[in-house]
Amino acid sequence: MIFQNEPGFPGSSHDSPGGVDLGRVWTSVAAEVWRRHPGRIERTAARLLRSPGLARALVTTPSLLLPWLISTVVVFGAGALISIGPGQPLVWLFAPAAAAVGIAFAYGPGIDPAWELSSSCAVSHRMVLLTRAVAVFVLNSVLGLLASAASGAAVALTFGWLLPMTAVSALALAAAVAARSAVVGAGAGVAAWVITVLAGQSASGQLTASVANAHAYPPYLLVAVCCAAIVMYAVRPERGLM
Amino acid sequence: MNVVLTGIHRSFGKNNAVDGVSLELGPGVFGLLGPNGAGKTSLLRMLATVLPPSSGDILLLERDPRGPAARREIRRRLGYLPQSLGYYPSFTVVEFIEYFALLKEMPSAAVPNAVAAAVERVDLGAKAKAKLRTLSGGMLRRVGIAQAIVNDPDLLLLDEPTAGLDPEQRVQFRALLRSLGETATVIVSTHLVEDVGTACSEVALMSAGKIVFRGTPDELTARGAGRGVGDAPLERGYSAVLSAARS
Amino acid sequence: MDDDELIAALAAGDDTALRELFTRHAPWLAARLRAALPSPDVEDVLQETFLAVWKGAGGYRPRGTPQAWIWVIARNQAALLLRRRGPGTAPLEQTADVGIDPAEAAVVRADIAAALDGPEGQVLRLMYVEDRPVAEVAALLGVPAGTVKSRAHRARSMLRAVLGGTR
Numbered sequence: 085m086i087f088q089n090e091p092g093f094p095g096s097s098h099d100s101p102g103g104v105d106l107g108r109v110w111t112s113v114a115a116e117v118w119r120r121h122p123g124r125i126e127r128t129a130a131r132l133l134r135s136p137g138l139a140r141a142l143v144t145t146p147s148l149l150l151p152w153l154i155s156t157v158v159v160f161g162a163g164a165l166i167s168i169g170p171g172q173p174l175v176w177l178f179a180p181a182a183a184a185v186g187i188a189f190a191y192g193p194g195i196d197p198a199w200e201l202s203s204s205c206a207v208s209h210r211m212v213l214l215t216r217a218v219a220v221f222v223l224n225s226v227l228g229l230l231a232s233a234a235s236g237a238a239v240a241l242t243f244g245w246l247l248p249m250t251a252v253s254a255l256a257l258a259a260a261v262a263a264r265s266a267v268v269g270a271g272a273g274v275a276a277w278v279i280t281v282l283a284g285q286s287a288s289g290q291l292t293a294s295v296a297n298a299h300a301y302p303p304y305l306l307v308a309v310c311c312a313a314i315v316m317y318a319v320r321p322e323r324g325l326m
Numbered sequence: 327m328n329v330v331l332t333g334i335h336r337s338f339g340k341n342n343a344v345d346g347v348s349l350e351l352g353p354g355v356f357g358l359l360g361p362n363g364a365g366k367t368s369l370l371r372m373l374a375t376v377l378p379p380s381s382g383d384i385l386l387l388e389r390d391p392r393g394p395a396a397r398r399e400i401r402r403r404l405g406y407l408p409q410s411l412g413y414y415p416s417f418t419v420v421e422f423i424e425y426f427a428l429l430k431e432m433p434s435a436a437v438p439n440a441v442a443a444a445v446e447r448v449d450l451g452a453k454a455k456a457k458l459r460t461l462s463g464g465m466l467r468r469v470g471i472a473q474a475i476v477n478d479p480d481l482l483l484l485d486e487p488t489a490g491l492d493p494e495q496r497v498q499f500r501a502l503l504r505s506l507g508e509t510a511t512v513i514v515s516t517h518l519v520e521d522v523g524t525a526c527s528e529v530a531l532m533s534a535g536k537i538v539f540r541g542t543p544d545e546l547t548a549r550g551a552g553r554g555v556g557d558a559p560l561e562r563g564y565s566a567v568l569s570a571a572r573s
Numbered sequence: 574m575d576d577d578e579l580i581a582a583l584a585a586g587d588d589t590a591l592r593e594l595f596t597r598h599a600p601w602l603a604a605r606l607r608a609a610l611p612s613p614d615v616e617d618v619l620q621e622t623f624l625a626v627w628k629g630a631g632g633y634r635p636r637g638t639p640q641a642w643i644w645v646i647a648r649n650q651a652a653l654l655l656r657r658r659g660p661g662t663a664p665l666e667q668t669a670d671v672g673i674d675p676a677e678a679a680v681v682r683a684d685i686a687a688a689l690d691g692p693e694g695q696v697l698r699l700m701y702v703e704d705r706p707v708a709e710v711a712a713l714l715g716v717p718a719g720t721v722k723s724r725a726h727r728a729r730s731m732l733r734a735v736l737g738g739t740r
Contacts, residue, residue, distance in 0.1 A: 201408055
């Protein structure tokens with residue numbers, strides 16, 4: 085491509101001195117001066133995912149950006165510190181809600197203003213959605229487990245919230261995608277969790293019933309699987325989600 | 327042939343947005359005209375592999391976009407500017423174009439040079455590191471054009487690209503179109519008839535989901551002789567064909 | 574903005590200043606370099622020059638001659654390019670007449686040659702610019718006359734390779 089004769093190019097108003105393509109030179113200089121240097125996390129992600137585009141999409145996830153991460157850590161920290169009884173810090177209560185909100189804001193038609201354009205790109209936006217949601221979920225799980233362990237919670241409460249968290253997150257994502265709004269997704273996830281906790285308490289008299297009761301596990305699993313299926317169906321390539 | 331459409335239909339519920347379109351396009355600049363609601367945007371979205379047709383066959387860059395691998399290969403060589411392009415306000419011009427260059431799976435080593443070239447081609451060199459939220463509407467549109475051309479596409483789809491551009495910028499844009507059309511198929515959808523006048527080698531006019539005219543801009547002008555309504559010859563041809571189609 | 578202000582802006586990280594500097598100075602730099610190098614090499618040297626200007630703007634002290642500062646950078650980049658190529662590269666095509674006064678072209682070539690750091694450049698300057706005999710050069714450099722002659726031979730080969738002159 086020859087840019088010299090196109091207006092606006094530095095050097096374009098001058099004749100090329102002795103056949104020197106000043107437009108090409110400027111492009112090379114500008115490329116170096118303007119280039120963005122990916123951080124270590126992005127470079128590692130690009131190698132693991134075998135896709136620089138997917139890695140870039142991952143590190144620009146709204147709920148993985150530093151301000152968001154800091155507030156997540158604060159929430160989990162609060163959960164670790166606040167206890168309502170011996171061996172019962174509130175990590176299990178906050179974790180599912182935090183994850184649901186994080187996942188709702190990870191991606192999706194509601195939150196991504198350039199959705200239409202992204203869906204015409206080679207990197208499948210389904211992959212982007214999946215990668216981002218998994219990353220947010222894993223991060224929240226790790227933070228939650230650390231907070232639980234640090235706060236000396238009873239074993240059942242240390243892990244018991246993982247499955248409810250999966251279910252609530254899947255619900256939040258499904259709602260966000262279906263309603264094309266991250267806020268709706270976050271609200272649906274948090275509301276579902278609050279209802280579950282209160283229902284568990286009123287049924288058994290124990291606040292922690294929703295995570296400590298093994299009978300609740302199959303329904304959580306069912307909800308998680310159904311919502312995941314809804315999400316995958318909603319963003320399948322053939323549908324052309326607008 | 328970069329684009330081969332055979333009997334394409336697309337309906338949304340009872341609304342037939344695209345009602346039987348067949349088209350074959352090679353390199354060159356192709357104008358898609360028509361009033362709002364004629365089906366131009368739906369047609370463009372199908373060409374951009376964002377929307378599947380309800381029925382009919384599509385071949386883009388000699389591949390069928392129904393297969394995932396073929397679709398991915400088409401998308402690598404595609405450039406698309408939607409009618410309303412959302413922006414990430416905190417991204418800079420260069421970051422935004424680079425983001426889509428990466429999503430289009432351009433080889434990483436080629437990206438910085440391609441981004442710099444695209445920025446200069448749309449005359450935004452002085453704003454390369456400005457954040458998108460500080461730019462005017464016309465500049466944002468040019469950013470959109472830049473991301474569409476960054477991967478040197480073989481098929482370039484532009485939906486209302488000149489919105490917000492001043493007359494001088496439109497002249498530069500038409501020059502850009504002409505140079506791109508030398509090797510690629512460029513489809514420009516617009517309801518501004520004069521945009522296409524000098525840049526397009528061929529135009530098609532859509533009305534109610536069908537193509538009611540296809541030919542050179544001069545042929546469209548000829549259709550308006552003594553019949554159409556408008557200030558400019560092309561406008562008269564445009565209105566003449568439309569009213570004939572509606573009657 | 575004058576050149577000094579532009580370079581100061583560059584040092585502060587303003588990339589639009591580089592664009593303006595390029596628009597102003599790249600054409601004459603290209604013409605000057607073209608007197609000694611073929612176009613593709615001129616393009617490479619210009620690219621390295623402006624990147625060096627970008628990185629080195631912080632070290633610039635305004636002395637009223639920004640063009641000279643930029644030329645020195647360009648000349649050194651040209652010498653670096655030649656040194657990377659090494660001696661004995663195949664002769665390149667005749668440099669085009671770009672409207673530069675032949676005397677000035679000679680000055681440019683001598684300038685670049687002098688920037689070829691090290692023994693070849695020294696000998697070149699002493700023997701051909703200052704016109705000293707071999708014995709005097711040998712005494713000045715503290716090396717045998719034979720060494721002076723072989724360095725001169727290498728320097729001439731390098732220049733010949735660059736300038737495409739007659740053997």
